[in-house]
Amino acid sequence: MLRVAVVGSGPSGCYTAQGLVQQDPSVRVDVLDRLPCPYGLVRYGVAPDHEKIKSLQNNLRAVLEHERVRFLGGVQIGGPGGLPAARLLELYHAVVYCVGAAADRRLGIPGEELPGSWSATEFVSWYSAHPDAVDDGFVRDVRSAVVIGVGNVAVDVTRMLARGAAELNPTDMPEPVLTALAGSRVGEIHMVGRRGPSQARFTTKELRELGALPDTDVVVDPRELALDPAHADLSALSAAQRRNVEVLRGWAAGPPTGAARRIRLRFFLRPVELLAVRGRVGAVRFERTVPDGDGGVRGTGRYEDVEAQLVLRSVGYRGVPLDGLPFDAATGTVPHREGRVLREGAVAPGEYVAGWIKRGPTGVIGTNRPCAKETVTSLLADAPALARRRVSGDAVAVLRAEGVEPVEWQGWLAIERAEARLGASLGRNAVKLPDWDSLRTAARTALPRTGS
Numbered sequence: 001m002l003r004v005a006v007v008g009s010g011p012s013g014c015y016t017a018q019g020l021v022q023q024d025p026s027v028r029v030d031v032l033d034r035l036p037c038p039y040g041l042v043r044y045g046v047a048p049d050h051e052k053i054k055s056l057q058n059n060l061r062a063v064l065e066h067e068r069v070r071f072l073g074g075v076q077i078g079g080p081g082g083l084p085a086a087r088l089l090e091l092y093h094a095v096v097y098c099v100g101a102a103a104d105r106r107l108g109i110p111g112e113e114l115p116g117s118w119s120a121t122e123f124v125s126w127y128s129a130h131p132d133a134v135d136d137g138f139v140r141d142v143r144s145a146v147v148i149g150v151g152n153v154a155v156d157v158t159r160m161l162a163r164g165a166a167e168l169n170p171t172d173m174p175e176p177v178l179t180a181l182a183g184s185r186v187g188e189i190h191m192v193g194r195r196g197p198s199q200a201r202f203t204t205k206e207l208r209e210l211g212a213l214p215d216t217d218v219v220v221d222p223r224e225l226a227l228d229p230a231h232a233d234l235s236a237l238s239a240a241q242r243r244n245v246e247v248l249r250g251w252a253a254g255p256p257t258g259a260a261r262r263i264r265l266r267f268f269l270r271p272v273e274l275l276a277v278r279g280r281v282g283a284v285r286f287e288r289t290v291p292d293g294d295g296g297v298r299g300t301g302r303y304e305d306v307e308a309q310l311v312l313r314s315v316g317y318r319g320v321p322l323d324g325l326p327f328d329a330a331t332g333t334v335p336h337r338e339g340r341v342l343r344e345g346a347v348a349p350g351e352y353v354a355g356w357i358k359r360g361p362t363g364v365i366g367t368n369r370p371c372a373k374e375t376v377t378s379l380l381a382d383a384p385a386l387a388r389r390r391v392s393g394d395a396v397a398v399l400r401a402e403g404v405e406p407v408e409w410q411g412w413l414a415i416e417r418a419e420a421r422l423g424a425s426l427g428r429n430a431v432k433l434p435d436w437d438s439l440r441t442a443a444r445t446a447l448p449r450t451g452s
């Protein structure tokens, strides 16, 4: 039997585990996660109103319930108090790191740290009930919000700011989050790109959803569309870019209906400073940009201040170094060749990567399938050599001996039951447990182990 640890139970981790057990009957996989809950960004990143994408959890669940796969939650690899990467490699013939990109990119402009300025991921963590999330109230006393960036995360947070109680109630968000968002008075949401509409990173399906929000107008300034180099002739654009521009043109052509909320999609504005009002963010200063003829933009020295009591910086994720693993700070990824980790240019036997920590934070969930497949192919090609590595006894026994009590699958099922009970008590569907204590307590009510 080849024993493999997959670190991270998001899509890339689950697809890696799936590939391994499907392609080789002699492989057993432990999928480890820092959190007691599986599914990574599918649970803690995909917006709660995106039920169809959320239902991907059912596919990932089938992987984690495979007879040769074990889920071991609550196990931290690296970092203070965590199991060192080198120790993990003593327990398994191979380790595949699928740890994603856990940090946010920074803007690096004055005022970024003002109260009321958050990364989009902090906001997402809050409404997704991530146990590490901070509850700032976020939308309390906010009339106008600015979302910086025009990728799919920006679209997600913009949409969540505009959603009303009726649409939020069926989701799994905690009651205090639901109450805060449903009672929000945010009337203006500005989503702002530094380049042009044809260069925006959002996908058309996500963009269109903004136009379907109840009691919300989407406002686009035709003059900003006209600034785009591709404006006169869309033929040079990809089909996806063209579709985006066409949707935006539709909105630019229609007058607002006077709805309660407005989403203003802005372009060619580069954030230069967050301005304070009474110690909190009060506005964002943007510099007007123009195309530089090379796909980028240059500043014009003209500025525009946009009122905002809440600023969500949605400018992409960034991988973080994991103790004991090499890291390329420029790309925020682990250097690799076809998924094999490289140490100073040479393959490090037994260590692999897949997902965002391998290729950077791009692509949709499905992009992780081919990415994981490549890594699985490399690992299985190396299997004869890996099988000769000496490994210590069963990982769970070793972890317990070292004081780590993993949350096994039964523990996770107990969390699911507790969330269903909580939802029922509130007259709602399942509602997520939002903190470490309640997750751990629920996991401890697990049914007795059936043998692991």
Ligand code: NAP
Pocket: 105, 106, 107, 148, 149, 150, 151, 152, 153, 154, 156, 193, 194, 195, 199, 200, 201, 202, 206, 270, 271, 314, 315, 316, 317, 361, 362, 363, 364, 365
């Ligand atoms: P992203 O797609 O990389 O978009 C980042 C945005 O931030 C871009 O508009 C970028 O503009 C802008 N930006 C970067 N640095 C900036 C700066 N200093 N000042 C102003 N703007 C700046 O990242 P993301 O939205 O975080 O999404 C990450 C990945 O997850 C993407 O692949 C996305 O498709 C995926 N995702 C998918 C879904 C879905 O399918 N529903 C939902 C969420 C996320 P430039 O282009 O000018 O750099």
